[in-house]
Amino acid sequence: MPTEQEPARTKRADAARNEKTLLAAAAEVFVSSGVDAPIREIAAKAGVGVGTFYRHFPTRADLITAVYRHQIEACAEAGPTLLAAAETPFEALRQWIDQFTDFLVTKHGLADALQSDSSTFAALHTYFLDRLEPVCAALLKAAIDAGDVQTEISALELMRGVGNLCIGRGTDPRYDPRRLIAVLLKGLRAPL
């Protein structure tokens, strides 16, 4: 079995520089134009050609995961921490969902992309789920074991539901995802 011992030659200096520049440009453009901003715009802002862009991020999902990797990681790591610190497992779950919601809500269009069935975003969807689903599952299981949650629901379904509810905020001030997510959690909670 080939134990990933390959040289993994270090990237050329200019390539590394361009990648950083692209990441910064993308982060900036995402804020103003959302995660589905034109590639050309990002490449232009970074001062590189589109060919260079695609060399670094073959897929839009690659770019998005790279831009938000830190926050996804933070969210993943928050799970066990919250579980240890909170009064009850259910409270830990609630707080984790809060953090997850904040993340989605502050990134313009990210929630939309996450739920899109377009194959372009399949990888993004997969990445989020692979990383976060186990974390959410642990919290959910703890809450169930504690008897705080009776409803039968999978972590995946819960996360997708929360993600979906985060779509479209900003369009209409009368729609607040957090309120609905609170209702959803209330529905999850065992009677009494």
Added chain:
Amino acid sequence: MPTEQEPARTKRADAARNEKTLLAAAAEVFVSSGVDAPIREIAAKAGVGVGTFYRHFPTRADLITAVYRHQIEACAEAGPTLLAAAETPFEALRQWIDQFTDFLVTKHGLADALQSDSSTFAALHTYFLDRLEPVCAALLKAAIDAGDVQTEISALELMRGVGNLCIGRGTDPRYDPRRLIAVLLKGLRAPL
């Protein structure tokens, strides 16, 4: 004040025929390719040019509302009927939401379009809400008055929440919007 008494000349026969043909073609294409199928495809299937398409349906939202007008109307009319027939107002609300959900879930991509903040679909969004929001509000108010619902929530928010939860079904068999909507309703319900 000009009392809309204008002649409103009846459409030319061929124009009326083309409109019907386009509607039929669109309904068919929507089933196989979703509501965001290429305009050219619909026009081709109807055997007309794209210019003709745009003459009849200047915006995609116009087409979608025309295609689904009957079902939207049926959903709107079901409100009062259910309220009169059901055991409790909350049960009426639940059944109405069921019908609304069925409608959204069976139309490939309709829920996505409904929540999209793209200005293309703004009219669609408006049409749905103008027609259905009062109906949902009446059901919700009845349930609140009966004491079955305590949570403070607007009909608009509830409808958008349900609509959002309907997004992405079909992609993943493990995600069932109805289950989450049931949880949401449980969360709406007053304790006990």
Added chain:
DNA sequence: TACTAAATGGAGCGACGTTCCGCTTTTCAG
């Protein structure tokens, strides 16, 4: 310095939405 592999960039292709306007068809007054 000279060589090579990595990296670049932007022209170009196909798909799509949308507009525009010369041509065809329907309608209806006479």
Added chain:
DNA sequence: CTGAAAAGCGGAACGTCGCTCCATTTAGTA
């Protein structure tokens, strides 16, 4: 019945976007 005028039609054409391809440039190395 007839012949304009009005209404409708079609599809070429333009702008935008995602993505690919490859001739050229450049960083690392001996």
